[in-house]
Each structure stands twice: as structure tokens, then as C-alpha cells.
Amino acid sequence: MLITDVDAFILAMPHITDAADGTQDTFLVRIRTNTGVTGWGESDASPLVSLAAYYCPMSHGNIINIRESLLGERLDTPEDVRRLYQKVRRQGLDIEQIDHAYSAADIAMWDALGKQLDEPVYHLLGSAIAYPKLPYASVLFADTPQETLERARGLRRLGFRAAKFGWGPMGKHGADFDVDLVAAAREGMGEEAEIMIDAGVAWGTDYETAYARALAFSPFRPTWLEEPLLPDAVDEYGKLKALNPPVPIAAGEGAARFRTAQDILCNGKVDFLQIDVGRIGGLTPARDVAVLTRNHGAIYVNHTFKSHLSLAASFHVFAGESMFRYLEFPAAASDLAKRLVAAPLVPGSDGLVRLPRATGLGMELDVSAAKEYLQPVRIELNGKVLVEIDHFD
Amino acid sequence: MLITDVDAFILAMPHITDAADGTQDTFLVRIRTNTGVTGWGESDASPLVSLAAYYCPMSHGNIINIRESLLGERLDTPEDVRRLYQKVRRQGLDIEQIDHAYSAADIAMWDALGKQLDEPVYHLLGSAIAYPKLPYASVLFADTPQETLERARGLRRLGFRAAKFGWGPMGKHGADFDVDLVAAAREGMGEEAEIMIDAGVAWGTDYETAYARALAFSPFRPTWLEEPLLPDAVDEYGKLKALNPPVPIAAGEGAARFRTAQDILCNGKVDFLQIDVGRIGGLTPARDVAVLTRNHGAIYVNHTFKSHLSLAASFHVFAGESMFRYLEFPAAASDLAKRLVAAPLVPGSDGLVRLPRATGLGMELDVSAAKEYLQPVRIELNGKVLVEIDHFD
Numbered sequence: 001m002l003i004t005d006v007d008a009f010i011l012a013m014p015h016i017t018d019a020a021d022g023t024q025d026t027f028l029v030r031i032r033t034n035t036g037v038t039g040w041g042e043s044d045a046s047p048l049v050s051l052a053a054y055y056c057p058m059s060h061g062n063i064i065n066i067r068e069s070l071l072g073e074r075l076d077t078p079e080d081v082r083r084l085y086q087k088v089r090r091q092g093l094d095i096e097q098i099d100h101a102y103s104a105a106d107i108a109m110w111d112a113l114g115k116q117l118d119e120p121v122y123h124l125l126g127s128a129i130a131y132p133k134l135p136y137a138s139v140l141f142a143d144t145p146q147e148t149l150e151r152a153r154g155l156r157r158l159g160f161r162a163a164k165f166g167w168g169p170m171g172k173h174g175a176d177f178d179v180d181l182v183a184a185a186r187e188g189m190g191e192e193a194e195i196m197i198d199a200g201v202a203w204g205t206d207y208e209t210a211y212a213r214a215l216a217f218s219p220f221r222p223t224w225l226e227e228p229l230l231p232d233a234v235d236e237y238g239k240l241k242a243l244n245p246p247v248p249i250a251a252g253e254g255a256a257r258f259r260t261a262q263d264i265l266c267n268g269k270v271d272f273l274q275i276d277v278g279r280i281g282g283l284t285p286a287r288d289v290a291v292l293t294r295n296h297g298a299i300y301v302n303h304t305f306k307s308h309l310s311l312a313a314s315f316h317v318f319a320g321e322s323m324f325r326y327l328e329f330p331a332a333a334s335d336l337a338k339r340l341v342a343a344p345l346v347p348g349s350d351g352l353v354r355l356p357r358a359t360g361l362g363m364e365l366d367v368s369a370a371k372e373y374l375q376p377v378r379i380e381l382n383g384k385v386l387v388e389i390d391h392f393d
Numbered sequence: 394m395l396i397t398d399v400d401a402f403i404l405a406m407p408h409i410t411d412a413a414d415g416t417q418d419t420f421l422v423r424i425r426t427n428t429g430v431t432g433w434g435e436s437d438a439s440p441l442v443s444l445a446a447y448y449c450p451m452s453h454g455n456i457i458n459i460r461e462s463l464l465g466e467r468l469d470t471p472e473d474v475r476r477l478y479q480k481v482r483r484q485g486l487d488i489e490q491i492d493h494a495y496s497a498a499d500i501a502m503w504d505a506l507g508k509q510l511d512e513p514v515y516h517l518l519g520s521a522i523a524y525p526k527l528p529y530a531s532v533l534f535a536d537t538p539q540e541t542l543e544r545a546r547g548l549r550r551l552g553f554r555a556a557k558f559g560w561g562p563m564g565k566h567g568a569d570f571d572v573d574l575v576a577a578a579r580e581g582m583g584e585e586a587e588i589m590i591d592a593g594v595a596w597g598t599d600y601e602t603a604y605a606r607a608l609a610f611s612p613f614r615p616t617w618l619e620e621p622l623l624p625d626a627v628d629e630y631g632k633l634k635a636l637n638p639p640v641p642i643a644a645g646e647g648a649a650r651f652r653t654a655q656d657i658l659c660n661g662k663v664d665f666l667q668i669d670v671g672r673i674g675g676l677t678p679a680r681d682v683a684v685l686t687r688n689h690g691a692i693y694v695n696h697t698f699k700s701h702l703s704l705a706a707s708f709h710v711f712a713g714e715s716m717f718r719y720l721e722f723p724a725a726a727s728d729l730a731k732r733l734v735a736a737p738l739v740p741g742s743d744g745l746v747r748l749p750r751a752t753g754l755g756m757e758l759d760v761s762a763a764k765e766y767l768q769p770v771r772i773e774l775n776g777k778v779l780v781e782i783d784h785f786d
Contacts, residue, residue: 048445064411378773380770382405
């Protein structure tokens with residue numbers, strides 16, 4: 001089939017705050033083909049900056065927009081999707097935003113191809129079986145240990161067997177306070193549950209303090225300690241790991257390129273590599289990172305804080321690896337994110353999440369709900385309208 | 394002083410082609426303060442995508458646009474520029490384009506601060522003396538060795554004592570042809586000149602072929618072999634260097650972050666690290682990379698293919714290090730790039746280039762020339778005009 005339409009849409013809640021909630025707006029791309037198939041994808045990125053990468057004028061041979069690289073192209077096999085990933089990145093070599101922006105299109109192409117070939121995306125990515133995953137709820141630490149205890153108890157009552165507690169006050173009130181937070185998370189979730197600790201880069205480049213905290217947290221058996229250091233502090237991650245901390249280390253959510261993921265894995269020596277398919281350029285590079293992680297003996301985990309369109313897309317990448325057990329499962333989201341797909345993923349009675357038996361990503365976009373959040377956009381440059389979108393057709 | 398205005402401008406030639414000429418358009422940022430000082434900077438990036446990073450709406454606490462982070466801020470000391478670099482990247486953490494886009498603003502702030510304090514920028518960056526540099530002309534290989542010979546002779550007649558010959562047919566017609574190209578460059582430039590070879594990532598990840606070419610080129614004594622491999626093939630650069638090639642290796646022009654530069658330097662083990670201040674986020678991170686490179690025992694070189702505003706900005710970064718001898722000097726440029734500054738840099742009678750004795754960057758923008766290339770831009774989102782620029786005021 002041939003790609004006939006590549007359309008980008010900006011959706012947003014009526015009121016946006018500076019809260020750490022990435023679901024307040026989103027960037028969607030729709031791919032349509034001459035066979036009548038439609039695929040959808042979502043980036044975790046600035047919608048306007050990403051949209052500009054679809055419509056910007058050519059600057060020279062290395063700044064050519066994404067639509068121009070895709071329109072009219074053949075899309076018949078997984079090899080076509082991989083070829084187009086290379087083409088878009090080659091022609092957009094000098095557009096820094098290319099990976100964030102292209103993520104949605106790459107995901108939409110896998111979705112479209114799966115629907116056309118009557119296959120789930122994980123098959124196209126080379127996996128025969130989709131294993132169920134253990135969802136962990138992602139929440140923030142409360143301001144105090146006591147409130148964190150209540151929050152953890154609430155998640156346990158909801159049936160979560162695993163939960164990640166993030167930053168908030170972590171690292172701001174000294175070692176004892178940090179340990180009390182972790183102790184509260186463990187107590188609230190119970191002895192059987194898995195708890196993850198997300199330090200939110202609390203210790204910057206100070207790997208010795210990060211090591212000291214890992215030691216202090218270890219009696220509470222966290223599954224991992226996430227982002228104790230800055231994403232670019234790769235050498236310091238390596239030094240932290242060289243000290244042999246008794247808690248596994250996780251990082252990688254900001255990786256926008258294969259090399260960045262490889263760098264934090266191979267030089268930072270993290271135990272868990274967390275990849276966001278909406279930032280790294282879609283399923284194509286994410287799948288390569290998953291294979292690299294497996295070969296390296298580490299664990300791949302999704303990073304997801306968007307709608308279940310992104311959650312399902314993330315899942316397909318590592319559905320086939322039973323040793324990659326965990327699925328980040330956003331436990332809170334805006335109405336926009338909640339309503340974007342018709343049937344979100346839900347844990348089964350065993351507490352595990354499964355991919356639906358369906359073709360493509362297996363997620364149906366609720367177009368009428370999406371319409372309510374559409375933001376009309378119009379860009380005019382040098383007297384020419386580059387893009388004007390005011391409705392879904 | 395306080396930052397009162399942050400304005401972004403898109404300039405372009407009337408006709409843009411897919412030629413490898415990065416001077417066909419440009420992205421300028423002007424910073425103005427309450428003391429009446431004006432600073433200018435230029436990015437080597439997609440103008441429209443970069444502009445979007447100055448005006449995009451907030452998505453959450455990690456997607457806040459550059460103007461919002463800068464307007465009203467204090468700008469009194471070099472420490473302020475460094476603080477604002479951290480602030481902009483923190484608030485724009487999830488905008489991938491942030492480094493490309495911010496480059497122009499960072500450069501403009503150093504320019505404004507230098508003018509206010511009556512100091513050249515290299516003083517503010519910690520260098521007491523600005524050493525002259527050896528400019529090398531940057532040209533492409535011609536299609537054949539014979540035409541390359543003519544091209545090299547032409548540069549020699551123009552007085553260039555060094556020249557870099559880039560890609561074109563390199564790597565496309567086998568080893569003998571590649572060697573003939575290099576031999577022609579050497580013959581045309583003469584025995585005394587320095588020649589650099591830019592392979593334009595001709596051998597992808599194939600470090601063994603890159604090594605074989607370095608061996609074959611070594612009788613012609615190139616100063617370096619540039620980008621024999623893909624920018625992200627850091628492991629393969631390391632493997633190439635482990636083979637001890639008899640020609641120094643250069644790379645790094647695509648680095649948009651400090652870590653990317655550090656990665657190719659420390660893990661790729663390149664001998665020459667080439668940094669574009671219009672991509673890496675401006676002079677602030679570029680200066681840190683220059684210090685890292687010096688401490689590492691490697692050589693820092695600018696990568697520049699924009700106007701002399703960018704060339705001067707690049708120069709200030711490493712003006713103070715006499716062992717960093719080379720200055721990439723664009724030998725061809727569009728009328729836009731040529732006319733953008735009133736008095737371009739020119740080599741002295743000794744063939745070396747010096748920074749002008751002046752404050753700030755030492756370059757005066759020719760505003761009336763710039764006006765001829767201004768592209769009016771208007772972005773409307775959800776019924777609100779985010780930006781409308783149709784003139785220089």
C-alpha cells in the first residue's frame with residue numbers, strides 16, 4: 001500500500017498547569033493509505049514544536065520535514081517501516097526535534113501495517129507470543145511519610161501488586177527523611193508487593209550520596225532505584241554501579257536516540273533501562289533497544305505517561321520477552337488521556353495486563369472524544385499557509 | 394540589567410535547494426535589555442522548528458518555552474548566563490529541540506553582556522588572550538580527481554594554507570578512487586599546506602574499512618580524517634581508534650548536548666572534536682566542551698557553516714587556547730550569510746584570522762541587509778495568536 005495522508009493533531013485540556021502531569025496535552029499523528037487503512041500514534045513531546053517538524057520548509061538536504069519524507073512511500077512490510085525510519089532521520093538529520101516528532105508517525109505506521117496484514121504489531125516486531133506483564137502504578141511520594149503510607153495503602157486496596165513512588169520531597173530533607181519515605185511506601189504496600197523508588201535526579205552528579213541512599217533503602221527491598229542522578233551523568237552512573245549498590249539502578253526515560261539509550265546501558269551500566277516510545281522515535285528504535293538490553297543481560301521497561309494508545313504501543317515492543325516483566329501503568333491521567341481510546345487496558349483478575357487480541361496496536365481511538373480536545377492550528381510563513389487544521393475529517 | 398525582549402527571526406534566500414549548503418536560511422535571536430543593550434545570536438537549525446520552541450504553550454512543568462524562561466531575568470554576570478542555560482534546559486527538559494533553538498539566545502546573551510560590561514566575550518569566558526587561528530577553507534570534493542585538483546589549486550591561489558575537502562564522491566567508487574581524490578587535494582594545495590579529509594560518514598559503522606582508508610590516505614599527510622563513521626557509531630569510533638590509524642580522527646559536529654560531545658570524545662576517542670555553537674546550545678556548553686577537550690589532551694575545532702556572526706561566536710569559545718589552532722572558515726556562502734554582518738572576518742597578511750578588538754562578539758549585524766531576507770511568520774493556536782513577526786523594529 002501507499003501512504004496517502006500524514007496528519008498531525010494537537011489536543012489539549014482546557015487548562016494546563018505546571019504540574020508533573022504529561023497527560024495535559026498530546027500530539028497525535030494519523031497515517032492513511034490507499035487501501036483505506038488508518039493508523040494512529042502519539043508522541044510524548046511538545047505538540048507545537050513536533051508539529052513544526054512535519055510542516056517546516058526545507059532548509060537544505062538535511063532539513064526536510066517528516067511529511068515530505070513519508071507521503072507517497074510504500075508501506076508493505078516491517079522492512080518498509082525500518083527503511084522509512086532511516087529516510088526520515090537522514091533527511092531530518094539537522095532537525096533536533098526529529099525523534100520526538102517522528103515517534104507518533106512510526107507508531108502509526110506499525111499500527112496501519114498490522115491492520116493491513118491482519119497481525120498484531122508484536123508479531124511484526126518479531127515476537128511470536130505476547131506475555132502478560134505486571135503493571136506498576138506510578139505515583140508521587142506525598143509530602144510526608146505518614147501521607148505516603150496512606151497513599152500506598154490506597155494503591156494496595158485498588159489491587160496493585162507493584163507501585164512506583166516518585167520524587168516530591170525525596171532528597172530535600174536529608175537521609176532520615178528519605179528512608180522514612182521508603183519505609184512508608186513498603187509498609188503501605190505490604191511485604192508481598194514490589195515497590196520502586198524514583199528519586200527524580202535528586203542527587204545530580206553526586207554518585208556517592210546516591211550509593212549511600214541505595215544502602216539505606218535496601219532493607220525495604222525496592223525493585224529498583226530510579227534516576228538517582230541526572231540523565232547525562234553517564235560517567236557517574238558508571239561510578240555508582242562500580243560501588244556495587246545493593247539495589248538495582250534504573251534510568252533512560254529521556255533517551256531520544258538509540259545511542260543515548262546504549263550509552264546509559266553500556267557506560268552507565270544501569271540494571272533497568274526505561275524507554276519511552278513517544279520520545280525515542282517510535283517502536284522501530286525502541287525494539288532495537290529492547291534487543292540490545294536483552295543481549296546485555298539487563299531489563300527493558302517502558303516509560304509511559306500518556307494515553308493507553310501509547311501504553312499499548314509500548315507493550316508491543318517487549319511483549320515477547322517474558323523476562324521483561326514490568327509494565328509502567330499510569331495510575332492517574334487527565335480526562336483527555338482517559339477518553340482517547342475506546343477500551344483502555346485493564347489488569348486481569350490475576351493482576352496482570354495483557355494485550356488485546358487484535359490487529360495493529362489493538363487500540364481503537366475514540367475520535368468523537370478526541371475532537372472535543374482538538375486545538376485548531378494555523379502556521380503562515382512568508383505569505384504561505386504551511387498548515388491549517390481545524391477539524392478531524 | 395534585565396532582559397526585556399527575546400525576539401526570534403526567520404531569514405531565508407528566495408530559493409532553497411537540497412544542496413549541502415546550510416547558509417540558505419537562518420534563525421536569529423535578538424536579546425534586548427532595560428539598559429538599551431542589544432545582543433544577537435544565530436542557530437544552525439531548522440528556523441521554524443526552533444521558533445516554535447520560543448512560543449509553544451506550556452504542556453507541563455518540563456515543557457515551558459524559552460521566552461518565558463528568559464523574559465524579566467537578570468543578566469549582569471557570566472554566572473547569570475550559565476544560570477539561565479540551566480533554567481531553560483530544566484524548564485524545557487522535554488523539548489528535544491531545546492539545544493538547537495536555545496543556541497541563538499545563549500550567543501545573543503553573551504554578546505549583550507559583553508557590550509554592557511565593555512568586554513569581549515572571550516574575556517567573559519575566562520580567556521585572557523585571543524590567539525590568531527589558521528583558517529581552513531571548507532569545500533566539497535569535485536566529482537573527479539582531476540576537477541578536485543583544479544579546485545585545490547584555486548584555493549591555494551586564494552591564499553589558503555589549509556583546506557578541508559568533503560564527501561561528494563568519497564566512498565562511492567572504491568578505494569583507488571578515494572585515494573586519487575586525496576592525492577589530488579594534496580597535489581593542488583601543495584606540499585606545505587594542511588589538508589583535511591571529510592568522509593561524510595561514508596563507511597557507516599564499518600570501522601575496518603575506515604581504518605584501511607586511513608592507512609591508504611596517510612602518505613598524503615591529512616591533518617585529520619573527519620566523520621569516517623556515523624555520528625552515533627561511538628563504539629565503532631572507539632574500535633577504529635584502538636587499531637591505531639596513522640591519521641588523526643575528527644568528529645562531533647552533530648553534538649547537540651554536552652554528553653554527546655563527551656561521549657564521542659571519551660568513548661569514541663577522537664583526536665579532533667568539532668563543535669557547532671549553533672547546535673550544542675550556544676557558547677555556554679561549548680566552552681565546557683572546550684575545557685573538557687583540553688583536559689583530555691585532544692583538539693577542539695569549531696564547526697561552522699553559517700554567517701560570520703556564528704564564526705565569531707565560535708571563535709570566542711577557544712580563542713584563549715593556542716594549541717587549538719584551526720578555525721573552520723566557510724569558503725562559500727549564500728548572499729544572506731555574506732551580507733548578515735557589516736564587517737566579516739578576513740585572514741591577515743600572515744594568513745591567520747584574528748578576532749576584532751571590540752566588545753561582545755565584535756560583529757555588527759547589518760540590520761538593513763537582514764531585513765531583505767526576513768520571512769514574516771504567524772502562528773495561531775486554539776484561536777490565539779502565539780507569534781506574529783512581520784518586520785524588524
